Amino acid sequence: MAENFSIHNVSEDMIEPFLDECMAETDMCTCPRCRLDVLAFALNAFPPHYVVTDFGDMITRAMSLSTQFRADIVTAVMEGVKLVSQRPRCGNTKKQ
Numbered sequence: 001m002a003e004n005f006s007i008h009n010v011s012e013d014m015i016e017p018f019l020d021e022c023m024a025e026t027d028m029c030t031c032p033r034c035r036l037d038v039l040a041f042a043l044n045a046f047p048p049h050y051v052v053t054d055f056g057d058m059i060t061r062a063m064s065l066s067t068q069f070r071a072d073i074v075t076a077v078m079e080g081v082k083l084v085s086q087r088p089r090c091g092n093t094k095k096q
């Protein structure tokens, strides 16, 4: 089913699962706006990994992450958390 294939940045799938975990470790605002700001920061800090694939292949790649790679992802996400929690663009300074 060739029509199911598209170009995709796998980094997005790899970083996303770490977002809530990292944000929960701080008292930062967890509204959708701040969550996306953290994701955007982490994605900019992290090299993109574009692939032509279907969804099943993406999951396989996400599951095969090395420990070092996970550590790099967490570092990028935590940097974003730090930045966004200092200047939340939604206006909240604390978790509601």
Ligand SMILES: [Zn+2]
Pocket: 029, 030, 031, 032, 033, 034, 035, 088, 089, 090, 091, 092
């Ligand atoms: Zn917020």
